[in-house]
Amino acid sequence: MTRGGRTGLWAALAAPGTLWILALFAVPFYAVAAVAFGYTDPVFNAPIPEWDPRYWDFTAFGQILRESISGDLRPVFLRTLIYVLVALAVCVLVGYPVAYYLARHAGRRRGLLLALILAPWWVNYITRMLAWLNLLQDDGYVNDLLLLTRLVDEPVRWLSGNPVTVVLALVYGYIPFFIVPLFSSLDRIDERLLEAARDLGCSGRRAFWHITLPLSRSGLMTAGAITALPMFGDYYTNTLVSGSPTTTMVANQIEFYLLGGSRKELGASLVLLMSALLMVLMAYYLVASRRAEEVGA
Numbered sequence: 001m002t003r004g005g006r007t008g009l010w011a012a013l014a015a016p017g018t019l020w021i022l023a024l025f026a027v028p029f030y031a032v033a034a035v036a037f038g039y040t041d042p043v044f045n046a047p048i049p050e051w052d053p054r055y056w057d058f059t060a061f062g063q064i065l066r067e068s069i070s071g072d073l074r075p076v077f078l079r080t081l082i083y084v085l086v087a088l089a090v091c092v093l094v095g096y097p098v099a100y101y102l103a104r105h106a107g108r109r110r111g112l113l114l115a116l117i118l119a120p121w122w123v124n125y126i127t128r129m130l131a132w133l134n135l136l137q138d139d140g141y142v143n144d145l146l147l148l149t150r151l152v153d154e155p156v157r158w159l160s161g162n163p164v165t166v167v168l169a170l171v172y173g174y175i176p177f178f179i180v181p182l183f184s185s186l187d188r189i190d191e192r193l194l195e196a197a198r199d200l201g202c203s204g205r206r207a208f209w210h211i212t213l214p215l216s217r218s219g220l221m222t223a224g225a226i227t228a229l230p231m232f233g234d235y236y237t238n239t240l241v242s243g244s245p246t247t248t249m250v251a252n253q254i255e256f257y258l259l260g261g262s263r264k265e266l267g268a269s270l271v272l273l274m275s276a277l278l279m280v281l282m283a284y285y286l287v288a289s290r291r292a293e294e295v296g297a
Contacts (some may be wrong), residue, residue, distance in 0.1 A: 034051050036060060036061055036272050037058060037186070060263065061269040084169050084228050088224055089154075090167070091224075098179055099183040102187075129169065132169055133159065137159060138157065140157065141154075153213075154165065161242055161243075161245075174230060174231055177227045178223045178226070182223040185219020185222070189211075189216065228281075238252055250270070253276070
């Protein structure tokens with residue numbers, strides 16, 4: 001087959017996926033932009049999208065941008081960022097040792113342990129979050145244990161605006177996304193490099209810091225991106241385990257604008273702003289990941 005024929009074959013194979021992306025991402029995203037830069041019917045409280053970019057009105061987007069920088073939305077963005085960063089740090093502290101053990105020490109138990117880690121994915125996310133209600137409610141198992149061991153004198157109100165609960169729920173919901181790609185990265189590290197380091201008198205701790213960790217940096221960044229990006233857009237976790245205005249995240253604010261507010265264009269504008277910020281983070285990840293791969297090579 002000629003080079004032109006191979007190019008045409010791959011283009012034909014890529015066409016269904018390209019059309020799928022256009023249909024399920026590009027078109028809906030443009031619809032969100034049309035709502036954000038359109039109007040809201042004051043009588044029926046229904047959005048009136050403006051499909052022609054020549055007539056787009058950026059008033060709502062400008063309002064959202066101002067409130068995000070110095071207005072009411074600023075603490076919401078900061079709170080979301082703090083929650084995600086803390087949850088990501090916990091994922092690193094918990095997930096890296098687990099992934100390292102699976103890659104280096106699990107042996108024949110690797111398949112079983114991976115299955116146990118992936119088992120929560122077989123259950124609906126909402127169902128898994130509902131289990132937290134039984135654990136953390138005032139008369140739940142966690143408070144029963146704390147009272148039994150006399151660590152507290154009265155039940156802890158975990159489900160009433162407690163940021164610790166929100167962070168732990170985010171970790172619980174997304175840590176498998178962190179462990180699996182990191183395990184894959186650690187598993188690809190050539191064992192002969194570590195053997196050579198030991199033969200040259202390098203201790204296990206020094207070999208980890210100077211060989212394993214640098215070579216797993218790209219996998220660590222991939223795991224962090226896969227874990228953090230969905231956390232930024234998560235809204236149901238906070239709604240379920242807290243439901244308090246003191247723990248509102250950006251996605252909860254979007255939900256309020258779209259379902260409870262009178263100006264839908266504000267919610268759509270916030271979606272666009274959040275998407276733009278996540279695209280910037282994704283671009284930074286791609287650049288940093290490429291540099292990490294070059295260093296590892």
